[in-house]
Amino acid sequence: MVANGNTAVIEPTAALHDASTEEIYRELLRRMGEDPARDGLIKTPERVEKSMAFLTRGYEQHATEILRGALFDVDYDEMVIVRDIEFYSLCEHHMLPFFGKAHVAYIPNGKVIGLSKVARLVDVYARRLQVQERMTREVADAIVEAIEPQGVAVIMEAQHLCMMMRGVEKQGSMTTTSTMLGCFRENPQTRSEFLSLIRRPTSL
DSSP: OEEETTEEEOOOOHHHHTOOHHHHHHHHHHHTTOOTTSGGGTTHHHHHHHHHHHHTGGGGOOHHHHHHTTEEEOOOOSOEEEEEEEEEEEETTTOOEEEEEEEEEEEOSSEEEOHHHHHHHHHHHHSSEEOHHHHHHHHHHHHHHHHOOSEEEEEEEEEEHHHHTSTTOOTTOOEEEEEEEEHHHHOHHHHHHHHHHHHSOOOO
């Protein structure tokens, strides 16, 4: 342990510093009081390593590349909404899941995005250690950077297991975050139209 200002920093042992991710998860099981050699846990470190690689694969993906592959010149300047996009992420404070739905809208300015890419964009940022507030803004900013629309709106609604399984243990709590840019921020009528459309029950 070394002092770093007012903070004590624990330096990793040489063994852990050079350990594989799988070995680190095996050591974590030991520190929990478990026996990683028992039948049910023998392959758990390997499984967790693969699981975490999948759940955080957004670090290996780039929003710009995903959106660049599906940009189209279109003479259309009405609202485009992709609503009820399911997402699953991990809270960066406790590494517990939070999950919910995203509603994404924009008003084009000569270019539109392939609809499936909007959903993929949400996944790029969800598959990282996150806070919901930042993720909401990141999705909006990526669309602005890609097509410079007249405006972008993103609303995310999620349940957080760090509030449900631990801490205050409030099972019914829902967190809603929003980012409104361009005409969605400046024009109350545009914003109201968006909010009305995402609240409308689906008919399919």
